[in-house]
Amino acid sequence: MENRPGVLARVSSCLARRGFNIHSLAVGPTIDPGLSRITVVVESEKLEQVKKQLHKLINVIRIFELEPSKAVERETMLIRVAAIGNARTEAIEVANIFKATVVDVGYNSLTFEVTGRPAKLNDLIELLRPFGVVELVKSGRIAIGRAPKSKPSRMRAVG
């Protein structure tokens, strides 16, 4: 969509207006400074209608439907757990398995950063829960369609 003030409000307002629940929404600029990209996760039997209604927004340029099986999905999470003494080492061991890194240490807490598929993040939350989760922030899901795995039969010129 066009990178203009208020576009995010238009998209979320349109979804709310048509009664579609937003599970996750992430927005950021693209390689073209005039354009930004929203990744929105909605659960709906009327996905076609969602797309058509969003397409009516003048500032929306293209809509891609990314099926989970044909896309790389990622989410980043910051999670702070209560951890003093031995618990610290235990929490770090669990986090290491998930390639989570410690980004902040307090006198009674540890904060991890982890990126991955939504399921992986949820698993880590479950394993850290016994320590006591003090705070948790998720970035919202972003995704990119998977590139073709074989050479197309006819190469097209790329401009």
Add this chain to the structure above:
Amino acid sequence: MLASRKPTTMTTITGSQSVISSLEHEGVDLIFGIPGGAILPAYDPLYSSPIRHILARHEQGAGHMAAGYAWATGRVGVCVATSGPGATNLVTPLADALMDSVPMVAITGQVPTHAVGNDAFQEAYTVGITMPTTKHNYFVTDPDDIPTVIHQAFHLASSGRPGPVLVDLPKDVLNQETEWHPPQDLDLPGYKPTLDGHPRRVKEAVEMLAASRRPVLYVGGGIIKSEASEALTRFAEITNIPVVTTLMGRGAIPDSHPLCLGMPGMHGNYTAITSMQKCDVLAAFGVRFDDRVTGDPNHFAVDAKIIHADVDPAEIGKVRTADIPIVADARRVLTQMIKAWGDRSPVANQEWWETIREWQTKYPLSYDQQPDGPIKPQFVIDELARVTGGDAILVAGVGQHQMWASQFWNFDRPRRWINSGGLGTMGFAVPAAIGAKAGMSDELVYAVDGDGCFQMTFQELITAAAHGIPVKVAVFNNGAHGMVKQWQKLFYGGRLSASLLNSEVVDYVKLAEGMGCIGLRAEAPEEVGPILEKSLTIDDRPVVVEMVVDPDEMVFPMVPAGGSNDNVILGPEPAD
């Protein structure tokens, strides 16, 4: 086109002058509005502009006037309001125009940019409030953007599926210095309406219709908006397919045309409703399968294959899955269909037509006007048609009177019927009629209004009197919110909760005279014709004709809300 007053390029002007120059550049000759603090700068250059300004008495009136103008002329209607309450009063006409796809541009003032967000005097978040009630809206922060934004606003309002566009202008932006330059590039990468139907789909549609035995063309406002009447009539004629015209599409094909079955839907006629229910192919052009047409969608035209052509892709498949979806402008796709039909014979639908003619004979629209009984509202419509020869732009509000007008008037061409369909905005008629008359001063514009509707916006008759816009309004006085009362009688055990208007309080003749209009009244059937004739002789000021009608008359046929269109209630007595 107006004499151009726009300054030559590179001359420094104010943002306000740029707004007015931009409107002139778009060919605007008439705007409807009310000044106020934040929009005040724009009213100064307007003072010396050839654009005529009609000073409405309420911003809602200004908005509906712009809509009436757009309906009647086919051009973009323009309304102007100040910030805060001025802008919020426009919300209803904007929502109305969005629902009925009316091309409209609203210009609103806003508090200065430095004050925005500070709860300043007369501040409202206009762009946020009107986001869901406009096709698109703009908040202008740089006066240099004004020519481009206004050009885009007019383009968006009038192209694709038309609709209202709002431009919000902070006062400091209006006061700043800028340059006016003719707008160049539309640069709307996210807006490219598809106008031509896909040739393969068009071919499939033609083949499906050619093989059908009980086809119906279901047409609506899209035909009017895209000026497709001629193409529609031609296509219906070469195929011999019956046509139903929705409330928004009345006049798309003349009611007098033998192929026209009239209006379907909740208060449509039996033949129009039932032909859709029983058809084998329903070819829909410029319609949206509105609930007032389909009734319960699960019981609507269950045996029919659906061809659905609309310029808005979101309408196709929204309510009913289309077997052949066509995204296209109605006029273009009908022209394509005519070409694709070529020299085929008309559809072999003689049996279908026999059935249709039987229904028409058996279940005509009717009412019972007793010579010594109360005036029947339907009789007023018939008398109005008789005295005017049908040569009028008819405008209605919302409710019983609207349905009677649509049922009993014979619409002979498009843009002669103006009403609020989708949003169902009571109070629409008086201001919309003023807008229509202001845009089409040579035409007779007659509003048919209910007393409930009239009491919502009648103050705009002061506008009409002040500006010399001689509209005529027939007020159907039944002392009630008639349609509400009808539902209460039919579905709420006759408990008339808050639907009666205490008609003894209001003297419509005096009220009219108090607003600089002529007031007339008819209380008996024999007075109706002469009073209407008298109203036609007055052309120097607006006329209000009070019709004291039967308070117990109800609109039939009727399909109860959410019910199946198989169960048409034909009248107050149980159907046979």
